[in-house]
Amino acid sequence: MADTGVDKKRRRFLIGATSAVGAVGVGAIAIPFIGSLTPSARALAAGAPVEVDISKLESGAMISIEWQGKVVFVVNRTSDMLSKLPSIVPQLKDPKSELSLQPEYVDKESRSREAEILVMLGKCTHLGCAPQYRPEVAPADLGADWQGGFYCPCHGSRFDLAGRVFKGAPAGTNMEIPPYYFISDSLLLIGENGVAA
Numbered sequence: 001m002a003d004t005g006v007d008k009k010r011r012r013f014l015i016g017a018t019s020a021v022g023a024v025g026v027g028a029i030a031i032p033f034i035g036s037l038t039p040s041a042r043a044l045a046a047g048a049p050v051e052v053d054i055s056k057l058e059s060g061a062m063i064s065i066e067w068q069g070k071v072v073f074v075v076n077r078t079s080d081m082l083s084k085l086p087s088i089v090p091q092l093k094d095p096k097s098e099l100s101l102q103p104e105y106v107d108k109e110s111r112s113r114e115a116e117i118l119v120m121l122g123k124c125t126h127l128g129c130a131p132q133y134r135p136e137v138a139p140a141d142l143g144a145d146w147q148g149g150f151y152c153p154c155h156g157s158r159f160d161l162a163g164r165v166f167k168g169a170p171a172g173t174n175m176e177i178p179p180y181y182f183i184s185d186s187l188l189l190i191g192e193n194g195v196a197a
């Protein structure tokens, strides 16, 4: 992970007691274990939290996983990406996520428990399309002001690298943050809040 100056000593590694947990590694898109279960077990597992191994998630990279039938983006943000978040605030509709869905324990600006690791539903808050991860700066199709973020190809909503929606977008709120916590430095559990750090 990038060094962002976050006080690592304050981090609490939380061990969750879960009855049915799916495991997903870096690069995985779906949850293969569900398909092999009985119908009743499958229904139970479909609502189960999902473990995600991020040990091989490179700085600046994103993976998509599935939880409860929803796509979840996990991004390992660089310190350079994080440093841009404050300067973008005047361009945002809801910079402190006062209107948007996120657990109370995530930081209001980075929208994460650990600054580098963004965990967010991969669903546009306009009409539900899947935004594209566009981390590059000033690409030709998004313009010179683009500092990296998420772009929805359906109607053009733009979100920053914390999933905060820009003014002028058809989407009204920031992208949603699901419940999650860190089991260890390299293992996430998506679908449970754990104990607030």
Ligand code: FES
Pocket (backbone or CB within 6 Å): 124, 125, 126, 127, 128, 129, 152, 153, 154, 155, 156, 157, 170, 171
């Ligand atoms: S669904 Fe994303 S902008 Fe409309």
